[in-house]
Amino acid sequence: xxxxxxxxRETKKIALDSGSAHDITVKGTADFVTRVDMGVQEFxxxxxxxxxxxxxxxxxxxxxxxxxxxxxxxILDPIDGTTNLIHDxxxxxxxxxxxxxxxxxxxxVYNPFTDELFCAKQGRGAFLNGDRIRVSEAESMESSLISxxxxxxxxxLADENFExxxxxxxxxxxxxxxxxxxxxxxxxxxxxIDGYFERRLKPWDYAAGTVILREAGGCVTTTAGxxxxxxxxxxxxxxNGKIHDELSSVINV
Ligand code: LIP
Numbered sequence: 088x089x090x091x092x093x094x095x096r097e098t099k100k101i102a103l104d105s106g107s108a109h110d111i112t113v114k115g116t117a118d119f120v121t122r123v124d125m126g127v128q129e130f131x132x133x134x135x136x137x138x139x140x141x142x143x144x145x146x147x148x149x150x151x152x153x154x155x156x157x158x159x160x161x162i163l164d165p166i167d168g169t170t171n172l173i174h175d176x177x178x179x180x181x182x183x184x185x186x187x188x189x190x191x192x193x194x195x196v197y198n199p200f201t202d203e204l205f206c207a208k209q210g211r212g213a214f215l216n217g218d219r220i221r222v223s224e225a226e227s228m229e230s231s232l233i234s235x236x237x238x239x240x241x242x243x244l245a246d247e248n249f250e251x252x253x254x255x256x257x258x259x260x261x262x263x264x265x266x267x268x269x270x271x272x273x274x275x276x277x278x279x280i281d282g283y284f285e286r287r288l289k290p291w292d293y294a295a296g297t298v299i300l301r302e303a304g305g306c307v308t309t310t311a312g313x314x315x316x317x318x319x320x321x322x323x324x325x326x327n328g329k330i331h332d333e334l335s336s337v338i339n340v
Contacts, residue, residue: 088208091183091195094134098181099199101126108172117239119169124148127165127181135161142185145317147291156317160186164291167196168267170239177201182269184294189317194295196269205273207302213276222305222327223278228258228337231330234271235262236285244286254337255284268323272296275325276303282326282334286310290317296325306331310338 101107107122114120128146135144139161145151146163154160161183166172168179177200185193192209205220207213213220225231235252238244256262263280265271269292271283276299293315297307306328307315312335315321326334 088193088195088206090138091193092204092206094131094138095181095183095195095197096204098127098130098197099202101130102166102172102179102181102199105175108175111173115240116242117170119173120148121166121169121172123172124165124169128163131163131165131183145291147289154318156186156189158188160317162186162191162291162294162317164269164289164295167269167292168265171266176266178265178267178270180267180269180273182291182295184291184296184298186290186294186317190314191294191298191317194298196273196295196299198270205276205296205299207276207299209298209302211302213299213303215273215277220277220303222276222300222303223281224329225281225327226329228255228282228330228333229260231259231281232279233259233262233334234274234280234283235264236268236271236283236288237264238285238287241287248286251284251338254340255334258333258337268292269296272300272307272325275305275327276300278327282324282330284310284324284334284338286322287320288315288323289320290315293321293323300325304328308335310335
């Protein structure tokens with residue numbers, strides 16, 4: 088893990104290059120890729136292959152059609168929160184997960200703007216800059232802060248999403264929207280928030296954050312209560328575990 092952490096921290100110089108952050112290509116509705124995304128991906132790809140030659144490499148900005156997720160796979164979001172990066176919002180992260188047989192077993196999420204690095208290995212606990220982290224003690228939504236995602240690439244989901252967000256807002260203390268799924272999962276892991284919900288996330292949005300949150304004592308499922316996919320998009324509910332059923336029942340009316 089130490090070699091991995093060192094490698095991820097080296098991406099800071101790429102991520103903070105504002106010129107590259109504004110060299111933008113439009114992929115789709117509200118969906119962008121910058122020279123930073125590509126720079127981080129192409130910095131990590133050969134170095135991971137050199138350190139771990141037998142592990143496949145899935146990433147947001149490449150063709151992943153040949154990946155067999157029954158094996159060991161790196162799942163990289165080179166910049167999670169690309170729209171935040173473009174707007175200099177300083178809430179973006181390099182998110183690298185390792186999945187075995189479709190289950191995330193190791194994760195590193197690094198926000199170069201705050202220099203906060205979250206990491207976890209299955210069975211070994213979760214850490215923030217080397218300090219052990221745990222989910223919050225909130226026992227009900229009434230005393231909870233819930234982060235919500237708006238699935239901005241899927242405007243057709245707006246009514247369904249904002250109806251669910253309204254239900255969450257009524258039940259919870261308040262809601263937040265950060266724009267990086269990986270950071271939402273890590274903020275839940277260290278107790279800054281108590282839960283998170285977003286539809287149509289990609290495996291690279293949540294692979295690393297899932298193992299970090301689980302190792303911090305939290306819970307990550309699909310909205311149907313299953314295991315999020317490492318191959319396809321999933322609708323995600325994440326929490327400190329204590330409010331998971333209540334949050335799920337508010338979302339799934
Ligand atoms: C983003 C997520 C965010 C979600 C966006 C997008 P990207 O990832 O982190 O929570 O709302 O739709 O998926 O595209 O910036 O890597």
